[in-house]
Amino acid sequence: MMYHVNPKVYRLQHEIHTIERHMRNAQRRMGMNNPAILHNYRDMIRTRQELVDLLLQKQHSFDATLAP
Secondary structure, eight states: OOOOOOHHHHHHHHHHHHHHHHHHHHHHHHOOOOHHHHHHHHHHHHHHHHHHHHHHHHHHHHHHHHOO
16 A cells, blocks of 8 residues: 655645744734734634545545555
8 A cells, every 4th residue: 555645735734834923923022912913813723624634535435446
């Protein structure tokens, strides 16, 4: 059985970590506790996480069809 990581998944996970870092830096730098801005960051993270889950689920079902 061969295991590989979809490059799209890797890129999306990198974007998630980058957005989380931006959110933490914004909170520290400006003391930004604006709920609308934090909600936007969380929404971007949630959207990308859903895409990662969808890609992994699709990859898993594809791998299962190839298994003997």
